[in-house]
Amino acid sequence: MTDIRHIAADSCNYTNFDAVIVGSGPSGSIVARTLAERGCHVAVLEYGGLVSPGAMLEPHQAAYSKALTSNGPADGNPWTACCVGGGMPFYNGITFRYRQADLSVSQYLATDMEINWPITLQDLEPYYSEIEHLLEVSGANGFLSYPASPRGLMLSNAMQELSIRSKSIPLAIRPPRTNKGCTNCSACDDLVCPTDARASVLARNILDDSPLPGTISVLYGCFVNRIEMRDDGRAEALECYVPLSSELIRIPVERVIVCANAIQSAALMLRSKSGHAPKGIGNESGLVGRGLSFKIKGYSVGYMEPADRGSGAFAPHWGPHATVYTDDFYEHNDVPCRFGGLIYEANFPSPDKNVGLVRLHYTAGEEPWSHNRVVLDEAVDQYGIPYIRFEYRNSENDRARINFLADRADDILRHLGAFRIEREPSSHGKGSGHLHGTMRAGCDPRTSVVDSCGRVHGFTNIHVMDGSVMNFAGSSNPTHTFMANARRMAMSVK
Numbered sequence: 173m174t175d176i177r178h179i180a181a182d183s184c185n186y187t188n189f190d191a192v193i194v195g196s197g198p199s200g201s202i203v204a205r206t207l208a209e210r211g212c213h214v215a216v217l218e219y220g221g222l223v224s225p226g227a228m229l230e231p232h233q234a235a236y237s238k239a240l241t242s243n244g245p246a247d248g249n250p251w252t253a254c255c256v257g258g259g260m261p262f263y264n265g266i267t268f269r270y271r272q273a274d275l276s277v278s279q280y281l282a283t284d285m286e287i288n289w290p291i292t293l294q295d296l297e298p299y300y301s302e303i304e305h306l307l308e309v310s311g312a313n314g315f316l317s318y319p320a321s322p323r324g325l326m327l328s329n330a331m332q333e334l335s336i337r338s339k340s341i342p343l344a345i346r347p348p349r350t351n352k353g354c355t356n357c358s359a360c361d362d363l364v365c366p367t368d369a370r371a372s373v374l375a376r377n378i379l380d381d382s383p384l385p386g387t388i389s390v391l392y393g394c395f396v397n398r399i400e401m402r403d404d405g406r407a408e409a410l411e412c413y414v415p416l417s418s419e420l421i422r423i424p425v426e427r428v429i430v431c432a433n434a435i436q437s438a439a440l441m442l443r444s445k446s447g448h449a450p451k452g453i454g455n456e457s458g459l460v461g462r463g464l465s466f467k468i469k470g471y472s473v474g475y476m477e478p479a480d481r482g483s484g485a486f487a488p489h490w491g492p493h494a495t496v497y498t499d500d501f502y503e504h505n506d507v508p509c510r511f512g513g514l515i516y517e518a519n520f521p522s523p524d525k526n527v528g529l530v531r532l533h534y535t536a537g538e539e540p541w542s543h544n545r546v547v548l549d550e551a552v553d554q555y556g557i558p559y560i561r562f563e564y565r566n567s568e569n570d571r572a573r574i575n576f577l578a579d580r581a582d583d584i585l586r587h588l589g590a591f592r593i594e595r596e597p598s599s600h601g602k603g604s605g606h607l608h609g610t611m612r613a614g615c616d617p618r619t620s621v622v623d624s625c626g627r628v629h630g631f632t633n634i635h636v637m638d639g640s641v642m643n644f645a646g647s648s649n650p651t652h653t654f655m656a657n658a659r660r661m662a663m664s665v666k
Contacts, residue, residue: 174381179391180416189215191427194396197258198651199638199658200431201373206662208386218392220254225366229262237553240561241602249603250435250560257373259605261364264493265345267309268648269300277644280511283539285463287644290614290624299656307344307371318343322484324495324517330588338496344371359523361493399444407634427633434607434640438546439560454621454628461546465645466604468574469535472581474590476528485530488523508572512536513647515581534577537645538570540609564601606650611640625664637661
């Protein structure tokens with residue numbers, strides 16, 4: 173059985189691991205499992221601890237550091253979530269596959285960076301199927317589809333009357349009235365599922381090494397500050413800070429695989445300066461941290477009258493965050509640049525807050541520009557670690573694309589009977605659960621940081637296998653792709 177413990181309680185000498193993985197989120201966990209399936213002994217280092225069933229994201233994250241933003245204050249979010257399993261315990265279970273257009277987006281968009289992935293959708297497809305099986309994704313691999321919510325049914329009908337196709341969202345949630353299925357105990361978003369009906373790293377035993385030939389040890393309470401290098405350019409050890417004991421420890425490595433998220437992974441590389449890497453690991457061309465992408469997105473809220481056909485909206489919403497969506501505007505001639513994204517149901521986390529309201533979310537992959545980046549500030553936090561700072565702004569094309577999707581969402585709500593529609597203020601420039609692009613993948617070290625399998629150019633035992641290697645963020649929720657691509661890359665490790 174996988175050993176999960178606070179690093180301060182660990183008595184090992186850290187020398188018995190074939191690979192050390194930084195980060196236990198969906199990417200790091202699937203990499204650990206893939207290596208353990210092949211007989212490797214793996215350590216996973218995680219800053220945050222275990223979270224309790226029913227925990228909420230915002231109070232959980234309040235204890236962890238913020239980032240500086242373009243305007244100066246420390247009001248940015250450089251994390252998905254700090255806990256065993258990363259952001260997955262708090263995510264909404266939406267499990268889309270990407271499309272070939274997401275991997276070859278230069279047919280629609282152009283920036284000052286390489287934006288096509290160095291792989292094709294065909295390369296990902298077998299791993300998508302494996303992840304869908306592991307997570308028990310509804311409507312895939314023989315698993316039942318998740319039924320539409322009452323709001324979802326109203327939205328679906330309104331879409332169809334507008335000649336917009338609606339579809340069921342693939343959810344990594346066991347449907348109600350199935351074995352260990354959803355009990356509709358809450359409005360499920362930013363909340364740790366109390367019944368394990370929704371998939372997570374622990375709920376689906378992704379880190380369980382009991383049936384595997386290798387082993388997985390998860391050591392939490394450990395912040396990886398820098399990677400120490402040998403003179404020959406190989407990673408030798410990780411310098412880690414343990415807040416509980418206020419001590420620095422050193423963990424030797426045979427191979428390090430960074431899966432800390434697109435902000436933290438880039439920051440770790442920038443902190444890891446040495447004679448062999450004077451600007452940071454992988455940063456010889458100045459690309460580490462550049463191309464930061466959060467996804468462009470927004471929400472429209474429709475206020476309903478009880479007498480309207482949307483009167484079903486006057487009951488609290490219990491159950492998944494979203495059950496129906498449309499992809500009619502993913503690739504569409506009317507969208508600016510002809511490349512848009514998704515529109516889907518998006519219920520508020522509190523069941524009662526949904527009374528009288530119907531909410532839609534729209535999301536699209538943003539243009540990656542080199543001026544959008546992660547840098548290290550001169551100021552340091554209470555532990556002496558430099559603050560992370562975002563330099564970030566959206567392009568005119570991005571604003572036009574997301575405004576098009578917002579207008580279509582408003583059309584749907586208006587047709588449903590909303591007497592007033594409000595768009596929530598956007599704050600995604602200050603951080604997001606969808607983080608991409610700062611450790612770009614490609615064949616040429618002049619235009620990329622890692623190769624197509626995640627190995628940092630010029631380094632034999634340092635890899636990155638999280639969302640930071642994604643050259644374009646994609647126009648749908650990324651967790652499924654994070655995991656599928658991480659598994660693909662981990663299969664290449666020899």
